[in-house]
Amino acid sequence: MTGPRSSGAVAAETGLRLVDRESKPSGTIVEVGGVRIGGRTVVVMAGPCAVESREQLLATATAVQKSGATILRGGAFKPRTSPYAFQGLKEEGLELLEWVRCETGLPIVTEVMDTRKVEEVSAHADMLQVGSRHMHSYPLLEEVGKSGMPVLLKRGMSATLDEFLFAAEYVLKQGNERVVLCERGIRSFDQSTRNTLDLNAVPILKRHTHLPVIVDPSHGTGHAWMVPFLSRAAVAVGADGLLIEVHCDPEHALSDGPQSLTPDGFDAMMQELRPVATAIGRDISARRR
Ligand code: PEP
Ligand code: MN
Secondary structure: OOOHHHOHHHHHHHOOOOOEHHHOOOOOOEEEOOEEEOOOEEEEEEEOOEOOOHHHHHHHHHHHHHHOOOEEEOEOOOOOOOOOOOOOOOHHHHHHHHHHHHHHOOOEEEEOOOHHHHHHHHHHOOEEEEOHHHOOOHHHHHHHHHHOOOEEEEOOOOOOHHHHHHHHHHHHHOOOOOEEEEEOOEOOOOOOOOOEOOOOHHHHHHHHEOOOEEEOHHHHHOOHHHHHHHHHHHHHHOOOEEEEEEOOOHHHOOOOHHHOEOHHHHHHHHHHHHHHHHHOOOEEOOOOO
16 A cells, blocks of 8 residues: 555654554454354444434344344433534443343444543443544554454544554554444535445555454445445455444434434335346345244
8 A cells, every 4th residue: 555654764664564464364243232243244233323312222223133133222312513412321331231231132332532431431342333433543543452342443434444453553562453444425515415435445445454354334424325225336346345324203313314214215225136146256144933
């Protein structure tokens, strides 16, 4: 890759070491509550953008699990553009996530935004999400590294792939190799979608790092109707998993409704994805009866 790695003697000292594919050609499998990310199976993480209530979370979790999702997503601490927008249920959201994990057996991924909250979120979650807005927060990267928890690291919305890999390097430098990278769309001049999903990132990242790479077409497009198309493309291009927002009543969602699939829409998408995975020698968890 171009960038700091290939520019001279100083770069050789400050370049990527631990995330580099050469340091581990076989690739890393990150295990989250018994689910293996980075192997043959494409792992689908799904759930609401934000945890809103016990009923909402349980209904969504049961539905996505039935369709083949194996990890539940749901934000308890939400990074919102406006300080007046719903900020998440916070501690109560963490309790609800844990309760739903007990009910369904689904491992939980949820965002942590603040170094002071890493311990608390780790006590409730199975995987810590570092969101796009915090990919450059080096103290947070170090803290999630020290936690030893699996980390879902989302690409900063204006981050180059070098910067993204260096962010992961911060986590690994703390002795924590359990990092999954997530492409979630980048800002571009085009206003027809919320972001531009950069699927170039998948083969490039997989070529340069041993870490698993997943794709979030919900934030990558901002439109629920586009999510199935980009999910298929992500699987075809070699993603190790998908992160999908699902809401039982998207019109009334407290966050990211326009990009959230309904449970039925999610189920239909999952059925369409399986033949795509099979075509490239992979699989996706089966639907439950
Ligand atoms: C999210 O996953 O709901 C989220 C806030 O994502 P991002 O950090 O990619 O915007
Ligand atoms: Mn969201």
